[in-house]
Amino acid sequence: MIRRWSPDAVAPPIGRYSHLAAVPADHELVFIAGQVGVLEDGTLAGPDAQSQTRQVLANIDKLLASLGAGPESLVKLLTMVAGAEHLPGCRAAMQEAFTRWYPEDDWPAHSLMVVAALATPELAVEIEGVAAVPRR
Template sequence: MIRRWNPVDLAPPIGQYSHLAAVPADHELVFISGQVGVLEDGALSGPDAESQTRQALTNIERLLESMDAGPEQLVKLLTLVSGTEHLEGYRAAREDVFASWYPGGDWPAHSLAVVAALAAPELTVEIEGIAAVPRR
């Protein structure tokens, strides 16, 4: 089982993440490339950060399912948001999805960066991850 925690002698996280996460020896680390808000057919899920965040997280969930894993196996996420104007939509979608994925608040380690742009001008959010999947 992945262990996530926040040391008591450090300020608590300022968002939905844990300061530390540790992977048991019987797990394999899997690196998930940055996912954007594109549907299965390659079309953009919508022009806004909220719809793109929901789709990017759905894509991550599907990738995990392809390995018989789930969001509980996520150890670390890195989110890139293309401009502060997209933070509100990103946070709304993340909070909603995380409430479903982590009802007890046992969130993975997570970093958020606001960047000038992503790979295409219509993209507002990109999320990459590291998962710990039990060895088979």
């Protein structure tokens, strides 16, 4: 089981994340490339950060399912938002997913960056991750 925690020696997290995450020896790390908010047919889920973030997280959920895993297997996430104006929508969608995925508040390590732009102008959010899955 992945262990996540935030020691008392540092300030508590300022959001929904843990400061540390450790992976058991009988697991392998799987790196999830940056996911964007596109549907299965390759079209954008919507023009706004909230709809794109919802789709990004749905895509990550599907990728984890293909490994026989779920969101509980996430060790680390990195969220990139193309401009501060997209933060509210991104955060709202993240909160929806994290409330569903982590009802016990056992969140993965997570960093968020505001960047000037992503790969194409219509993209508002990109999220990459690291998951730990039991060795097969």
